Amino acid sequence: xxxxxxxxxxxxxxxxxxxxxxxxxxxxxxxxxxxxxxxxxxxxxxxxxxxxxxxxxxxxxxxxxxxxxxxxxxxxxxxxxxxxxxxxxxxxxxxxxxxxxxxxxxxxxxxxxxxxxxxxxxxxxxxxxxxxxxxxxxxxxxxxxxxxxxxxxxxxxxxxxxxxxxxxxxxxxxxxxxxxxxxxxxxxxxxxxxxxxxxxxxxxxxxxxxxxxxxxxxxxxxxxxxxxxxxxxxxxxxxxxxxxxxxxxxxxxxxxxxxxxxxxxxxxxxxxxxxxxxxxxxxxxxxxxxxxxxxxxxx
Numbered sequence: 001x002x003x004x005x006x007x008x009x010x011x012x013x014x015x016x017x018x019x020x021x022x023x024x025x026x027x028x029x030x031x032x033x034x035x036x037x038x039x040x041x042x043x044x045x046x047x048x049x050x051x052x053x054x055x056x057x058x059x060x061x062x063x064x065x066x067x068x069x070x071x072x073x074x075x076x077x078x079x080x081x082x083x084x085x086x087x088x089x090x091x092x093x094x095x096x097x098x099x100x101x102x103x104x105x106x107x108x109x110x111x112x113x114x115x116x117x118x119x120x121x122x123x124x125x126x127x128x129x130x131x132x133x134x135x136x137x138x139x140x141x142x143x144x145x146x147x148x149x150x151x152x153x154x155x156x157x158x159x160x161x162x163x164x165x166x167x168x169x170x171x172x173x174x175x176x177x178x179x180x181x182x183x184x185x186x187x188x189x190x191x192x193x194x195x196x197x198x199x200x201x202x203x204x205x206x207x208x209x210x211x212x213x214x215x216x217x218x219x220x221x222x223x224x225x226x227x228x229x230x231x232x233x234x235x236x237x238x239x240x241x242x243x244x245x246x247x248x249x250x251x252x253x254x255x256x257x258x259x260x261x262x263x264x265x266x267x268x269x270x271x272x273x274x275x276x277x278x279x280x281x282x283x284x285x286x287x288x289x290x291x292x293x294x295x296x297x298x299x
Contacts, residue, residue: 002044003028006082015171019148027075031055045083049093052076056100066100073097107236109245114232115141119182123227128193128210133223135190136207136215140224140239142183143167144246144264147220147239153206160184169265177263247272 007025010016016024028044034055035041041051052073059069073094080092119141124134139150149167157166163179179187195201200212207215220239228237243264250260261272 002083002088003032003079005086006079009082010078015173017148017170017172020170023071024075024078027072028079030072031076034058044079045089047093049096052093052097066102070099070102073099107241107244108234109248110228110232110234110237110241112249114228114234115242115245118227118231121231123230128197131190131193132207133227135186136220136223137227137242138183138186140242141246142180143177144243144250144260145177146243146265147217149265150207151215151217151220154204155206156204158187158206160187167265173265175262175265 003025006028007021010024011021031052032044035044035047035051038054038058039051041047056069056073059072064072077092077094077097080089080094083089084092119138124130136150139145140147143150143165145165145167146169149169152168153165157168158179159166160179163181163184165177165179167175167177169175197210200208200210203212205212205214209215209219224239224242225237228234228241234241247260247264250263251257257269257272261269264272266272
């Protein structure tokens with residue numbers, strides 16, 4: 001089956017993450033079902049660009065965003081590129097397609113005041129769930145790791161002796177991230193509380209539920225969103241915003257862009273620049289120090 005060969009290829013040769021592979025499988029199957037039901041096409045090798053356009057119109061009618069549609073089309077682009085590479089087809093039906101336009105929104109990161117007030121405040125309970133949630137937020141902010149990266153952490157990835165965290169990123173690329181002393185303290189508290197739950201002592205997954213189950217992406221999102229609702233009025237409160245905040249705050253304090261790139265696990269500086277924004281505090285500080293009218297008023 002062509003889909004299986006393609007998925008094996010991106011997993012074994014391209015080293016795509018399980019998250020990406022699952023998304024690709026779902027998107028390609030969804031497109032295949034659409035072609036079969038709407039166009040009576042039972043082989044994806046017979047697809048023309050008009051069929052893809054019909055699917056795009058269908059997705060728009062369902063209320064899918066341009067960003068979501070582009071992600072699905074990215075799966076198709078990779079699939080048909082593979083079919084050309086393996087001489088299954090001569091020309092990709094995606095060759096003429098241009099990505100749908102996406103409105104660029106600037107999502108300002110959390111301020112240091114917002115994050116510090118949460119980390120230093122009395123918002124977390126002392127039971128297992130409270131300590132777990134507090135450690136998750138610490139881990140996201142102090143490492144800049146992706147949500148799925150901390151979900152997949154094992155105990156063997158956390159080296160408190162060397163104060164280093166080993167993260168398995170996209171395309172199974174490993175990277176090392178220093179463990180800040182505050183994060184180290186929080187990890188020790190989590191391990192202590194976790195050790196009291198005898199039913200999960202032998203569970204290799206670092207973060208898990210009280211029943212020993214791996215955390216879901218939804219649980220991590222809900223954790224971040226619910227706590228930051230208390231200290232922040234920003235519209236977007238997600239694990240990814242903590243990653244943005246990590247990068248922004250590091251750069252605001254003078255960190256080298258290439259160093260931050262390495263910590264985030266990016267393959268290019270351009271990707272890192274996309275993830276970072278000058279904080280509003282820094283903007284206000286620069287404004288007050290450099291605007292001629294401000295300087296006049298301060299004299």
